[in-house]
Amino acid sequence: AFFWLVSLLLSSLIWFIAVKASDPRDEPLQKGLLIFGVMFSVLLQEAFRFLYYKLLRKAIEGLVALSEDGCSPISIQQMAYVAGVGFGLMSGAFSMINLLADALGPGTVGIHGDSQLYFLTSAFMTMVLIFLHTFWGILFFHGCEHRRWWEVMAVVVMHLAVSGSTFCNPLYVGSLVPSYLLMVIAATWAYVLSGGSAQNLRRFLLCKF
Amino acid sequence: MITFMNNSDSEEEPCNERTSLMSAESPPVPSYQDGLQASEAGEAQAHRKRRTGSSRSPNNIADGDADSGVPVRESALENEEEELTLKYGAKHVIMLFVPVTLCMIVVVATIKSVRFYTEKNGQLIYTPFSEDTPSVGQRLLNSVLNTIIMISVIVVMTVFLVLLYKYRCYKFIHGWLILSSLMLLFLFTYIYLGEVLKTYNVAMDYPTLFLVIWNFGAVGMICIHWKGPLQLQQAYLIMISALMALVFIKYLPEWSAWVILGAISIYDLMAVLCPKGPLRMLVETAQERNEPIFPALIYSSAMMWTVGMAKPDPAARGPRQQTCVAAEDGRENHRSPLHADSQMSETRSPVPNRPITSFEELEEEERGVKLGLGDFIFYSVLVGKAAATASGDWNTTLACFVAILIGLCLTLLLLAVFKKALPALPISITFGLVFYFSTDNIVRPFMDTLASHQLYI
Numbered sequence: 001a002f003f004w005l006v007s008l009l010l011s012s013l014i015w016f017i018a019v020k021a022s023d024p025r026d027e028p029l030q031k032g033l034l035i036f037g038v039m040f041s042v043l044l045q046e047a048f049r050f051l052y053y054k055l056l057r058k059a060i061e062g063l064v065a066l067s068e069d070g071c072s073p074i075s076i077q078q079m080a081y082v083a084g085v086g087f088g089l090m091s092g093a094f095s096m097i098n099l100l101a102d103a104l105g106p107g108t109v110g111i112h113g114d115s116q117l118y119f120l121t122s123a124f125m126t127m128v129l130i131f132l133h134t135f136w137g138i139l140f141f142h143g144c145e146h147r148r149w150w151e152v153m154a155v156v157v158m159h160l161a162v163s164g165s166t167f168c169n170p171l172y173v174g175s176l177v178p179s180y181l182l183m184v185i186a187a188t189w190a191y192v193l194s195g196g197s198a199q200n201l202r203r204f205l206l207c208k209f
Numbered sequence: 210m211i212t213f214m215n216n217s218d219s220e221e222e223p224c225n226e227r228t229s230l231m232s233a234e235s236p237p238v239p240s241y242q243d244g245l246q247a248s249e250a251g252e253a254q255a256h257r258k259r260r261t262g263s264s265r266s267p268n269n270i271a272d273g274d275a276d277s278g279v280p281v282r283e284s285a286l287e288n289e290e291e292e293l294t295l296k297y298g299a300k301h302v303i304m305l306f307v308p309v310t311l312c313m314i315v316v317v318a319t320i321k322s323v324r325f326y327t328e329k330n331g332q333l334i335y336t337p338f339s340e341d342t343p344s345v346g347q348r349l350l351n352s353v354l355n356t357i358i359m360i361s362v363i364v365v366m367t368v369f370l371v372l373l374y375k376y377r378c379y380k381f382i383h384g385w386l387i388l389s390s391l392m393l394l395f396l397f398t399y400i401y402l403g404e405v406l407k408t409y410n411v412a413m414d415y416p417t418l419f420l421v422i423w424n425f426g427a428v429g430m431i432c433i434h435w436k437g438p439l440q441l442q443q444a445y446l447i448m449i450s451a452l453m454a455l456v457f458i459k460y461l462p463e464w465s466a467w468v469i470l471g472a473i474s475i476y477d478l479m480a481v482l483c484p485k486g487p488l489r490m491l492v493e494t495a496q497e498r499n500e501p502i503f504p505a506l507i508y509s510s511a512m513m514w515t516v517g518m519a520k521p522d523p524a525a526r527g528p529r530q531q532t533c534v535a536a537e538d539g540r541e542n543h544r545s546p547l548h549a550d551s552q553m554s555e556t557r558s559p560v561p562n563r564p565i566t567s568f569e570e571l572e573e574e575e576r577g578v579k580l581g582l583g584d585f586i587f588y589s590v591l592v593g594k595a596a597a598t599a600s601g602d603w604n605t606t607l608a609c610f611v612a613i614l615i616g617l618c619l620t621l622l623l624l625a626v627f628k629k630a631l632p633a634l635p636i637s638i639t640f641g642l643v644f645y646f647s648t649d650n651i652v653r654p655f656m657d658t659l660a661s662h663q664l665y666i
Contacts, residue, residue, distance in 0.1 A: 002615045005608055009647055011666075012655035034658060041666040090611070094656060095665060097603040118663070125665055162665070169663040 001090040007048035008094065011041035035167065042163050045087070046156045049137070052083055053144050076145055077138065077194055084137020088130035096126045121172050128179045132162060135186035142193045158182055301578035302621050304510035306614060308447050312585045313613075315451040316458070316593040317606060325404040326459045327597045333460045335359050340462040352464035356472045359465075363473075367480065367487045375494055386506075390433060390449070394426040397452045446508050450582050454589035458597060466594055470638055473587060477632040492630050509579045578621070584633040588613050591641045599649045604656060608648040612640035 015037035056079045063073060099122055110116035136155045143151030162182060168174030191201075320326055332339065335358060338351035373382050399422055406413055429449075432442045461469065480486040592609050599605035616637025624631050659666065 001611055005611055005644070008666075009644070009652060012652040013647075015655050016651045034662065034664070037655065038659070038664055038666050045666070091666070093607055094604055095660070097607060098656075098660065101603055122663065125663075129665055166663065166665040 001086040003048045003052045004045060004087045004090040007044045008041065011037065011044045014040055038163055038167075039160065042159050043156070046140075046159060049083070049087065049140055050144070050152075053141055056083065056141075076141060080138045080141030081134065082137075083141065084134035087137060088133030091133055092126045092130040095129070096122065115172070117172065121169070121176065124176055125166065125179065128176070128183050129162070132158070132179070132183050132186060135183070135190040138190040138194060139186065158186065301510060302618055305578050305580055305617060305621070308443060308508060308510070309580075309585060309588055309614070309617065310610075312447045312451050312454070312589050313592045313610060315447070316454050316589040317596045319401075319405075319451070319455055320458065320593050320596045323404050323408045325407075326455050326593075328459075329462075331460070332462060335362055336460075336462060336465050338465075340464055348464060352462065352468050355462070355465040356468040359469055360472050360476055363476070364487070371487045371491045371494075374491060387430075387434065390430060391426070393449050393452060394429045395422060397449075397456065398422055398425060401452060401455070443508065443510075446582055447585070450508075450585035451589060454586045454593055457586070457590045458593045461590075463598065466590070467642065470587065470591055471642060474632075474635040474638040477634040481630055481632040489630070506582050507579045508582055508585065580633060584637075587634055588617075588637060588641070591638060591645070595641075595645050595649075599645070599653075604653065605645060605648045608644045608652070609641045612644040613637045616640040 015033065056076070060074075060076060060079070099119065103119060109118050115121070136159065139151055140155045143149065143155070162179050165175040165178045336355040337358065338354050340348050340351055342348050342351060370382070399418075402418070402422065428437075428441070429445045431437055432445050433449075457466070480488040483489065591613065592606060595609040596602075596606045614637075616639070617633070620631060620633050620636050623636075
């Protein structure tokens, strides 16, 4: 969560400087700067995820060195999961919390001609992002662990795609549907990487062990 | 167990040395940077908790060995100690996160809902310069002067307290602390309850009010200064820290508050680490006399009962240096009694515990991490101010909250590495301040623009 926060800070700094240095009345430029800001922020988030992976790797090595039986008390997969959850929660909290605070007050959604489904879609979008961050965490760490850089690139591309799709808002079909599809793909991929299989899933669902 | 001992400066006010991370029995922790990173990551904690139960006793013995300064250690013992420390350290990080979070939640919830604490109704005498001046330079100057006055008051009170402690004026200190906590528990609670009831428009008659406050206060006094269930004690300490923090948030002018926070962390750093610092002298004196320091002003995550350190058994003796970084916040006079209280409980505890050595060992093991109440107060002041004054509202508050917790983690890490009293304020407050100003000014416009276009990053 802290790492995500720092990445957000740095990306906002870049955007802020860019905005201050540019002409505020130029609408397309502002929009362009915003797009640039978003993309840059995504890249920075992934960079920080990588940094966090490096940090955790060192920690695991330390733990292994210290432990009695040569294996770490916590595995890299667990750390990947937690890192993903941390990123996701922070990202979700920052996206939603002001919205929720405003939702407690009086007002009408979409009174100025905006979409009336604003709150609903925001909620769904945030949820899908949190899930995605969790799965991306697992995929990312797995890719770094086994040196499969295409997995890492796939995560970055997916993140860019999801962020990019939100540019279609308020045409929610354009953003929510692809995001959910990507989430399902990422979920199955992460599940398979974590050692799951169709058989495990069946056994779990039927409560057999 | 990894605990930090921070020597916080006792603020002049009775309040005391509330802040400081103290390590209770800390097992000798050889450097374990890697492991600490892991504990900082926090993910290992769940796993570690599973394994903490098994190795308690060797820990204590190891403690004793380290504390008696045995230079030669077997590497196996060292490794085991490291591992144990790691495990305990992670557990204690969690044990400290919960109360700090609770205190902050109480403060933020009150700030957001009760209007009273964000209204400007005058200032304390410790910050005489007003900030209503038109020019920026004048305002800055006034806030710096306010800070200087405040910090000097704190220094004077701290030195006074240390002198009292040195010359064994225990009764005076105890009386001071009792008066202070009396004031805190009764008067401030009364004001707080009154304001909350006003906000929610709930009617309450005086007899009921009297009954409620009397019970609350009396149980609080007993719990804090004498014996009581650990969780109740912890709850009371959290509540009084929150009350104190609210008072600070209300009565400190804007810029002065931020400058004071910065200055306090610097002072904390100096008072704890400099050889002539008052807190360090306090801790060393307490160590020489084998007495715990002001237990009532310290939040302990395990048995708060001050186990007497005066054990002949060197293995169990671990300087329980409680960094009492008293939250200087207590600028008010009623704070002083609080100080006395802790001192009283401190002297009371060694007496009954003397004959029970083995039990004490167990006690010390159980002690867990100690954090001074002043630390709680200042963390809450930072987060509360962020909640009160930031226009970006919740994002800023959340960012400050995460920053403070990460700072706390890092401090605990350092504690495990250095194994002596450390100030708990500097790192967390620095992170908190940095994140507050940057989130408020830089991140907020970005997030607002994103939210208005409903873009997600």
